Amino acid sequence: MTTLLQDIGSPARTPRRGPGRPRNENIDDRVLSAVLELIDEQEEVTAARVVRRSGVSRAALYRRWPSLTTLLAAALDVGREVPPPIPTDANLRDAILGSLLDATVGTAQVSYPDERFRQRIRLAMADRNLQKAYWTSHVARRREPIEDALRAGVERGELRADLDPEACFDLIAGVFYYQFVVRGDHLNDEHTRARCRSALEVAWRGMLPTCPA
Structure with a gap:
């Protein structure tokens, strides 16, 4: 799988806070949604297609996930939740x-x-x-x-x-x-x-x- 690159910053519209730029919380959702759309359409998931569909830069994408494998794993788990603990006093x-x-x-x-x-x-x-x-x-x-x-x-x-x-x-x-x-x-x-x-x-x-x- 493709090795992911380091991010060079968030979109220009994000205001500066201190010496660096803050993480754009919306990027993760946009990327994961793009991956799920490709999966649901039975399209091959590639970095180029995710970038094109999500509108997120390749650098921003690659900072968050070290490989396409980890990105796919994260996308496939969207909608799943960890079950709550089993009560200790229950049958x-x-x-x-x-x-x-x-x-x-x-x-x-x-x-x-x-x-x-x-x-x-x-x-x-x-x-x-x-x-x-x-x-x-x-x-x-x-x-x-x-x-x-x-x-x-x-x-x-x-x-x-x-x-x-x-x-x-x-x-x-x-x-x-x-x-x-x-x-x-x-x-x-x-x-x-x-x-x-x-x-x-x-x-x-x-x-x-x-x-x-």
Whole structure:
């Protein structure tokens, strides 16, 4: 990916404050919007196209993101949010499973549409560097609330002592990815959600200290 250059300053209309020029807060939004437009239109994202569409100088663009890979990763995460912590005084099973099921409906579907999700999968699978950058900078931090809750469950004796929270998250998150990516079903569909709920219940039983034969 293209190595990004150092910025030489903000637009001339930005007033000076002290010895340097302040950062133009609008630049980030304009750049990310331009990238998302290109992604949504299934156009290749290049520095030249982003500069042309956003109206932001190449220098200003390159100061903010060290490569096109990191820029793409940031754009693909627009509309996603880190889930809130799982309450420590809540029923652990209900809180975790509820958090997973709630994350697939409601406002998240509006701010992060299905088609963009599919584009994200396509771009990440085509570029391992992008896949790794997106994982490191964005995806990994959204796992933390549930992984922390699983660790708390182990510490309280509610879950198996040998439980691997990261592996368990992969297991339960994979339930949803399979429905969407492999089966091509919508996560708002009640039959799809029923399958997810059933699979999550099976996974949860395997996490308990004693799993019935």
